[in-house]
Amino acid sequence: MPWILFRHFLSELSKVLLLTTVIIVVVVAFGAVIKPLTGNLLGPGGILKYIFLAMVPMLQYALPFSAGFAATIVTHRFASDNEVQAMSVSGISYPVILMPQIFLGAVLTVFMFFLVQTAIPRFLGLMCDVITNDAAEVFVSTIRSGEPFRAGNFMIFADRIAMDDKITDSSIQRVRMESVAAIEIDPSGKLGTEFVARSGSADLYSTGSDLIIKVAFRDATVLRPGESTVAFMSLVQPMPTLIDVGWERSPKYLPWSELLGVVRDPSKGAMVVIERSKLQQSIAPALLIEKLGAELAKSGSARLFGKEANRVYEIHDAVLGGNGLIPLPPAKRFTVIELEGEKALREASTVSAALIGTANSDGATGLSLLDLILTEPRTRSLRGEDDRVVRWPARIVGLSFEKEPIALSSQESMDAARRISTQTSPPLNAYAPVATGFIKSIEKVISETFYEALSHVWMRFAQPMSVFLMLVLGGILAIWRRNSLPLTIFLLAFIPAIANVLLVASGQSILRSSKVGFGLTVMWMGNAILFALILGIGRRMARR
Numbered sequence: 001m002p003w004i005l006f007r008h009f010l011s012e013l014s015k016v017l018l019l020t021t022v023i024i025v026v027v028v029a030f031g032a033v034i035k036p037l038t039g040n041l042l043g044p045g046g047i048l049k050y051i052f053l054a055m056v057p058m059l060q061y062a063l064p065f066s067a068g069f070a071a072t073i074v075t076h077r078f079a080s081d082n083e084v085q086a087m088s089v090s091g092i093s094y095p096v097i098l099m100p101q102i103f104l105g106a107v108l109t110v111f112m113f114f115l116v117q118t119a120i121p122r123f124l125g126l127m128c129d130v131i132t133n134d135a136a137e138v139f140v141s142t143i144r145s146g147e148p149f150r151a152g153n154f155m156i157f158a159d160r161i162a163m164d165d166k167i168t169d170s171s172i173q174r175v176r177m178e179s180v181a182a183i184e185i186d187p188s189g190k191l192g193t194e195f196v197a198r199s200g201s202a203d204l205y206s207t208g209s210d211l212i213i214k215v216a217f218r219d220a221t222v223l224r225p226g227e228s229t230v231a232f233m234s235l236v237q238p239m240p241t242l243i244d245v246g247w248e249r250s251p252k253y254l255p256w257s258e259l260l261g262v263v264r265d266p267s268k269g270a271m272v273v274i275e276r277s278k279l280q281q282s283i284a285p286a287l288l289i290e291k292l293g294a295e296l297a298k299s300g301s302a303r304l305f306g307k308e309a310n311r312v313y314e315i316h317d318a319v320l321g322g323n324g325l326i327p328l329p330p331a332k333r334f335t336v337i338e339l340e341g342e343k344a345l346r347e348a349s350t351v352s353a354a355l356i357g358t359a360n361s362d363g364a365t366g367l368s369l370l371d372l373i374l375t376e377p378r379t380r381s382l383r384g385e386d387d388r389v390v391r392w393p394a395r396i397v398g399l400s401f402e403k404e405p406i407a408l409s410s411q412e413s414m415d416a417a418r419r420i421s422t423q424t425s426p427p428l429n430a431y432a433p434v435a436t437g438f439i440k441s442i443e444k445v446i447s448e449t450f451y452e453a454l455s456h457v458w459m460r461f462a463q464p465m466s467v468f469l470m471l472v473l474g475g476i477l478a479i480w481r482r483n484s485l486p487l488t489i490f491l492l493a494f495i496p497a498i499a500n501v502l503l504v505a506s507g508q509s510i511l512r513s514s515k516v517g518f519g520l521t522v523m524w525m526g527n528a529i530l531f532a533l534i535l536g537i538g539r540r541m542a543r544r
Contacts, residue, residue, distance in 0.1 A: 006099060006100055009074070012074045013071065013074050013100055016073055017066055017104070020065075020070055021063060024058075024066050025058050025059060025062045028058040028062060029055045029058050030051060032058065033051050033054065050127055053123050056119055056120060057123050059120070060112065060115065060463055061501065064463075064466040064497055064500075065497060067105065067108060067467050068470035068490065068497055070471075071101050071470070071472070071473075071478065072475075072477060072478050072486055072493060073490075075101070075474065075475040075478035075479060078478075079478055079479045080483075094538070094541065097479075098475050098476070101475040102468075102472060105470075105472055106468060108468070108471070109465060109467050113460070113461075113464040115464075116459075116460045116463060116464060117255060117256040118255050118256065121253045121254055121255055122255070124252065136163060136175055139161075139202065143156070143157070143158050143177070144161060151215075153185045154183070154215070155182065155183045156177075156181075156202070157182070158179060159179035160177065160178040160179065161178075162175070162176050163175060163176075164176045164201070172203050173203070173204045174201055174202070175201065175202045176200075177202065178200075180195070180198075180200040181195065182195040193224050195222055196220065196221045197219060197220035197236070198219040198220075200215060200217040200220075203215075212240050212241070214237075214240040214241075216235065217236040217237075218236075219232075219234060220233055220236045250270075250271075251269070251456050254453075256460075259453055259456060259457060260457070262449060262453040263457060266446050266449040266450035266453065267446050271445050271448075272446055275438070276414070279435075279438040279442065280413045282434050282435070283416055283420050283434070284368035285368045285369075286423075287416055288369075289320065289357075289370070289427060290420070291401050292304070292355075296315065296320070296325075297319065301317075302314075302315050305399065306396070306398060306399060307397070307398025310340060311339070311340060312338075312340075313336055313337070313396065315336055316336075317331050317334040318334035318353075321352075321426055321427070322352055322427065323352070323427055324352070324355030324356075324372070325352065325353040326352050327351065333349045333378075334349065334350065334353075335348070335349050336353070337382070344382040345383065346380065346381050346383075346392070347380060348377035350374040350377045350378070353373060353374045355370050356370065356371045357369070358370070358371055358398070369398045369400050371399065372396040374392065374396075377392050379392040414442070418435075420432060420435040421435040421439060451511060451512050451516075454511060454516070455508040455509075455511040455512050458507075458520060459508045459523065462524055462526075462527060465527050466497065466501075466504075470497055473533055474490070476541060477537060479541055480541040496529055496530055497530075499526055500530060501526070503522055503523065503525050504523050506523075507519045507522035507524070508523060510523075511523065
């Protein structure tokens with residue numbers, strides 16, 4: 001084909017392709033915003049930004065169809081004007097006549113490959129960031145619609161809610177609530193704690209790509225069904241909770257190099273790291289109790305360090321049992337001595353004591369504390385003046401075996417969880433189901449992360465190939481059916497293109513369910529159909 005004809009053909013293809021792509025991308029981007037809008041996930045300020053960002057990811061769906069349309073329209077015009085027939089009669093073969101489509105298809109395939117490997121994952125993440133930045137407005141609109149707002153392991157309800165503009169720190173968004181009810185779900189999915197409060201507030205702030213919510217309830221009734229306890233508190237401040245919108249956790253949002261890293265070692269995936277952090281939090285009290293029991297069995301006494309006021313508590317003649325500690329047989333009672341530094345202040349003897357794990361208020365990963373509750377303590381002063389009875393706190397809070405507890409590594413936490421899961425003696429046996437549940441959960445997340453990443457690796461190869469095939473198929477159909485209407489010809493190419501998109505998505509879904517062979521077969525079947533159509537129609541066209 002002469003160079004001037006090649007350039008003219010390629011120029012016309014490029015113009016129609018560009019115009020068609022812009023139209024399809026804009027239409028599809030507007031469609032992409034419907035779901036977050038109907039789900040109250042976007043505020044007014046985020047709609048236009050979300051649409052603008054959605055245009056780049058929508059290219060992976062728009063390019064194959066716009067390429068097929070451009071090839072059909074441009075090639076059909078050349079064919080209907082008998083220019084293609086003139087080129088064929090003059091000795092130019094059909095592969096050479098179709099060289100502009102082949103060349104443009106190859107260029108777009110390479111472009112789309114880099115697009116799906118780098119730009120599209122990033123823009124998908126930025127779309128999620130728009131939703132994250134509108135979180136406070138979403139919070140308010142969700143509650144006002146009568147639906148609960150899910151924040152990590154919390155579900156929050158309220159009769160009245162409003163934004164608060166009194167915060168001086170612009171990075172924090174505060175929401176005020178009245179007549180509040182909240183439910184905390186434990187890692188196993190069961191009801192953990194219920195809160196019913198006269199009023200409350202929620203502060204939302206971001207750290208990196210994660211969104212944190214910190215709630216406070218005033219004049220609250222707290223119910224813990226697992227412990228059969230009910231308490232009324234003037235102020236309750238649960239631990240800050242991560243709202244699960246950090247988009248960098250899914251392999252879907254990872255660039256090529258990081259995606260391959262997850263395939264090689266899925267245990268380092270972000271979701272696995274999060275599950276292990278939760279595991280450390282859940283078993284940390286059990287590890288403290290385990291270490292306390294070992295020390296008591298070894299020497300007959302142990303020390304627990306208080307979180308505040310430089311207080312130390314010595315425990316004598318006790319062993320693990322019941323809900324925490326019981327006297328060392330044959331004794332009927334054991335002793336707890338409170339010290340300030342090394343100076344003894346008071347002591348209490350008791351028949352038993354409960355040990356309850358509580359989260360460290362600084363939110364450090366894997367660190368927890370113990371609360372000690374003595375049963376009917378007999379107390380006396382140790383200051384040296386007399387042995388008068390003194391008041392003993394109903395609950396000693398914030399105790400640890402070390403002054404500065406050390407967080408466990410990932411492997412150490414898994415080893416500890418496996419050890420805890422085999423415990424049958426109280427009080428450690430209460431943590432065995434939790435540890436077992438987390439071990440199974442982490443193993444499941446590792447498997448899901450691997451197949452999720454693998455599905456995206458193969459999908460990012462299958463999708464770009466469809467651009468090249470659609471361009472060539474559209475050109476061949478336009479020459480073969482040159483007496484038909486252009487839109488009729490495009491419809492013939494559109495149907496297998498839609499089938500290809502569905503097969504790629506279906507194959508990816510099957511691959512996620514660990515059926516690798518079947519999933520890959522379905523995923524590539526669409527491209528195989530397009531290629532078979534090109535060969536079959538190309539032979540019939542050449543014979544005619």
